[in-house]
Amino acid sequence: xxxxxxxxxxxxxxxxxxxxxxxxxxxxxxxxxxxxxxxxxxxxxxxxxxxxxxxxxxxxxxxxxxxxxxxxxxxxxxxxxxxxxxxxxxxxxxxxxxxxxxxxxxxxxxxxxxxxxxxxxxxxxxxxxxxxxxxxxxxxxxxxxxxxxxxxxxxxxxxxxxxxxxxxxxxxxxxxxxxxxxxxxxxxxxxxxxxxxxxxxxxxxxxxxxxxxxxxxxxxxxxxxxxxxxxxxxxxxxxxxxxxxxxxxxxxxxxxxxxxxxxxxxxxxxxxxxxxxxxxxxxxxxxxxxxxxxxxxxxxxxxxxxxxxxxxxxxxxxxxxxxxxxxxxxxxxxxxxxxxxxxxxxxxxxxxxxxxxxxxxxxxxxxxxxxxxxxxxxxxxxxxxxxxxxxxxxxxxxxxxxxxxxxxxxxxxxxxxxxxxxxxxxxxxxxxxxxxxxxxxxxxxxxxxxxxxxxxxxxxxxxxxxxxxxxxxxxxxxxxxxxxxxxxxxxxxxxxxxxxxxxxxxxxxxxxxxxxxxxxxxxxxxxxxxxxxxxxxxxxxxxxxxxxxxxxxxxxxxxxxxxxxxxxxxxxxxxxxxxxxxxxxxxxxxxxxxxxxxxxxxxxxxxxxxxxxxxxxxxxxxxxxxxxxxxxxxxxxxxxxxxxxxxxxxxxxxxxxxxxxxxxxxxxxxxxxxxxxxxxxxxxxxxxxxxxxxxxxxxxxxxxxxxxxxxxxxxxxxxxxxxxxxxxxxxxxxxxxxxxxxxxxxxxxxxxxxxxxxxxxxxxxxxxxxxxxxxxxxxxxxxxxxxxxxxxxxxxxxxxxxxxxxxxxxxxxxxxxxx
Numbered sequence: 088x089x090x091x092x093x094x095x096x097x098x099x100x101x102x103x104x105x106x107x108x109x110x111x112x113x114x115x116x117x118x119x120x121x122x123x124x125x126x127x128x129x130x131x132x133x134x135x136x137x138x139x140x141x142x143x144x145x146x147x148x149x150x151x152x153x154x155x156x157x158x159x160x161x162x163x164x165x166x167x168x169x170x171x172x173x174x175x176x177x178x179x180x181x182x183x184x185x186x187x188x189x190x191x192x193x194x195x196x197x198x199x200x201x202x203x204x205x206x207x208x209x210x211x212x213x214x215x216x217x218x219x220x221x222x223x224x225x226x227x228x229x230x231x232x233x234x235x236x237x238x239x240x241x242x243x244x245x246x247x248x249x250x251x252x253x254x255x256x257x258x259x260x261x262x263x264x265x266x267x268x269x270x271x272x273x274x275x276x277x278x279x280x281x282x283x284x285x286x287x288x289x290x291x292x293x294x295x296x297x298x299x300x301x302x303x304x305x306x307x308x309x310x311x312x313x314x315x316x317x318x319x320x321x322x323x324x325x326x327x328x329x330x331x332x333x334x335x336x337x338x339x340x341x342x343x344x345x346x347x348x349x350x351x352x353x354x355x356x357x358x359x360x361x362x363x364x365x366x367x368x369x370x371x372x373x374x375x376x377x378x379x380x381x382x383x384x385x386x387x388x389x390x391x392x393x394x395x396x397x398x399x400x401x402x403x404x405x406x407x408x409x410x411x412x413x414x415x416x417x418x419x420x421x422x423x424x425x426x427x428x429x430x431x432x433x434x435x436x437x438x439x440x441x442x443x444x445x446x447x448x449x450x451x452x453x454x455x456x457x458x459x460x461x462x463x464x465x466x467x468x469x470x471x472x473x474x475x476x477x478x479x480x481x482x483x484x485x486x487x488x489x490x491x492x493x494x495x496x497x498x499x500x501x502x503x504x505x506x507x508x509x510x511x512x513x514x515x516x517x518x519x520x521x522x523x524x525x526x527x528x529x530x531x532x533x534x535x536x537x538x539x540x541x542x543x544x545x546x547x548x549x550x551x552x553x554x555x556x557x558x559x560x561x562x563x564x565x566x567x568x569x570x571x572x573x574x575x576x577x578x579x580x581x582x583x584x585x586x587x588x589x590x591x592x593x594x595x596x597x598x599x600x601x602x603x604x605x606x607x608x609x610x611x612x613x614x615x616x617x618x619x620x621x622x623x624x625x626x627x628x629x630x631x632x633x634x635x636x637x638x639x640x641x642x643x644x645x646x647x648x649x650x651x652x653x654x655x656x657x658x659x660x661x662x663x664x665x666x667x668x669x670x671x672x673x674x675x676x677x678x679x680x681x682x683x684x685x686x687x688x689x690x691x692x693x694x695x696x697x698x699x700x701x702x703x704x705x706x707x708x709x710x711x712x713x714x715x716x717x718x719x720x721x722x723x724x725x726x727x728x729x730x731x732x733x734x735x736x737x738x739x740x741x742x743x744x745x746x747x748x749x750x751x752x753x754x755x756x757x758x759x760x761x762x763x764x765x766x767x768x769x770x771x772x773x774x775x776x777x778x779x780x781x782x783x784x785x786x787x788x789x790x791x792x793x794x795x796x797x798x799x800x801x802x803x804x805x806x807x808x809x810x811x812x813x814x815x816x817x818x819x820x821x822x823x824x825x826x827x828x829x830x831x832x833x834x835x836x837x838x839x840x841x842x843x844x845x846x847x848x849x850x851x852x853x854x855x856x857x858x859x860x861x862x863x864x865x866x867x868x869x870x871x872x873x874x875x876x877x878x879x880x881x882x883x884x885x886x887x888x889x890x891x892x893x894x895x896x897x898x899x900x901x902x903x904x905x906x
Contacts, residue, residue: 460489
């Protein structure tokens with residue numbers, strides 16, 4: 088796709104092209120494709136005559152007088168809705184009673200940003216005679232004026248105050264933009280997580296927020312009202328359960344803390360207007376100053392504009408549209424004031440700089456067009472949005488695959504033209520829950536789960552840098568690898584196998600993983616090495632491999648990349664790099680088989696249709712090792728290799744030995760290693776972790792890091808060795824052996840004219856878990872010989888080389904095979 092400006096003619100062309108691709112799919116009866124305009128008013132969106140809300144806001148209907156369905160519901164149920172709000176005189180007794188029951192030194196912990204609302208709340212709580220502690224979350228973009236307000240006002244009132252931040256807040260912002268198209272959701276999650284933990288540690292039973300009544304109506308109550316639920320007791324109980332689900336789904340706060348700390352919204356007990364707040368602060372405080380270094384819809388934060396910009400571009404409406412219009416219905420703002428708040432332009436240049444800092448692609452970029460497209464479709468029950476997205480991805484450039492799919496009963500038309508704003512009314516917004524107190528209709532869809540042990544070992548070693556944690560494979564083919572076809576198949580692979588879209592984050596419950604989106608462009612590039620001699624090509628490929636590894640990111644993706652390499656007269660190449668967090672060796676077999684199948688289908692003129700694949704996140708863990716056979720008891724400690732007492736990094740230069748033993752098994756090699764090491768260093772037996780990559784899993788076609796090494800206790804005997812496979816050992820493993828066999832035979836799909844580049848063991852079969860043991864040994868069959876490569880710290884390698892350990896193991900294997 089070219090970088091043509093998205094003017095009206097271009098947008099119409101894109102919508103028409105996508106609509107044609109959707110209508111070509113089986114089961115689709117009708118559809119409309121809508122490009123989300125960043126400024127709905129300029130695009131002709133109507134607005135409610137009472138509250139001014141834009142028709143671009145999803146789920147709205149308008150009556151013949153131009154009144155929106157939210158205003159109509161409020162008029163019909165005003166008294167029932169207001170029953171949730173309480174008498175101001177109830178607040179202080181509620182907080183004191185909770186503190187008294189806990190014996191707490193404080194009545195509440197106030198979330199204090201230094202903006203006008205939370206400053207007003209602090210003064211009011213103090214005037215009520217409550218014992219208040221304050222907490223500020225510094226997200227890295229808080230207004231400096233707001234932070235000075237925090238310091239000066241708490242000092243004036245003699246309030247104990249705590250400020251904290253998240254070390255990985257940039258990742259949290261990125262995840263929030265990817266999931267919600269807003270930064271506020273992720274920011275408030277961090278704020279609520281940290282404050283809940285602090286309150287629990289300090290034995291404070293209540294966290295008080297400064298959410299406005301408009302935010303309470305939108306984020307706490309709107310889902311209940313839509314369901315016809317107005318009973319206050321029922322709402323309170325479901326909000327409590329919703330908060331538990333909110334924290335449990337993220338896995339970031341201990342359940343005991345969530346259960347011990349309640350969240351109370353101050354403005355549930357106060358109907359004060361925004362002008363009342365401003366007037367109070369002008370009269371009461373000479374220490375508070377109105378921040379001006381903020382976003383247009385915030386009184387304390389600069390990054391707010393990023394969420395506004397992204398949400399408007401990718402969702403087609405302002406992320407503060409609903410709560411601001413509730414302020415109008417409640418009488419706290421008039422329509423003109425609300426319009427002024429919502430229509431103020433963002434500082435685009437500053438927003439783009441912040442987006443680059445966070446790592447989120449600019450929605451205005453041409454290759455992000457699909458993120459701004461919504462498909463409304465009428466279809467058979469079998470035609471789900473996910474299936475249609477995968478199907479049209481085969482017919483469209485990756486940049487045009489729509490991000491939003493909405494099933495509707497019919498496509499509304501007026502005089503034959505699609506009524507775009509009526510379509511928006513058919514799309515109900517996602518149930519609230521962004522502020523930690525709503526009810527979500529599908530809590531499992533965004534769930535995170537604990538990482539598996541093999542993933543945890545990788546992440547604990549180095550959670551950010553992908554280098555040395557990804558396998559690389561270089562394929563060659565006389566017929567080449569068409570880049571356009573490869574991108575189409577690559578997109579299908581990402582859609583088909585969820586492990587390739589995993590995202591990882593670290594919180595109080597450790598490392599968690601969740602399904603991610605496509606994350607923007609398909610990461611397939613082209614490299615031209617025409618004219619370079621073979622030696623120079625080899626050096627460039629090495630640098631290219633390192634660069635592709637370094638550009639994998641566990642928090643935001645991608646976890647895999649590919650590059651088509653034009654080598655002139657030599658066969659074309661395809662370099663693939665996949666993070667070990669997403670795929671073990673068995674997964675590569677599935678990945679390459681699907682890649683070959685998809686490319687073959689495109690060459691034959693058909694669509695890409697991949698066989699069913701199992702879910703990695705739902706796949707049971709591999710069973711732990713069990714006793715294989717009982718060996719004789721051996722007195723004394725196991726074999727310990729020499730080396731420095733302090734941990735050392737793996738040396739760049741490895742030791743290598745070749746032996747013409749093609750059919751050696753993992754057990755054969757482990758026995759030979761044990762014989763030689765015990766003979767040289769003593770100990771009677773060797774404790775080793777052994778991972779046999781030639782073992783096949785059942786035909787589940789699941790991609791993901793499922794393979795775990797077995798813990799073996801290998802005891803040399805007069806002839807052969809005793810091997811006992813155990814779940815754990817009394818002492819740590821000293822050696823790790825990974826057996827790859829013949830990679831070409833094991834990995835390449837049958838009937839495909841692909842070959843593997845020489846020295847594949849260094850790109851693909853290097854140790855992904857270096858440093859877990861004293862020595863990691865890899866075994867790969869190359870040109871009819873077993874190549875054993877020893878990876879270890881320099882001090883250990885020096886001793887092994889001096890004792891000729893690699894060569895002795897090779898000779899023993901040759902002798903045993905000959906015998």
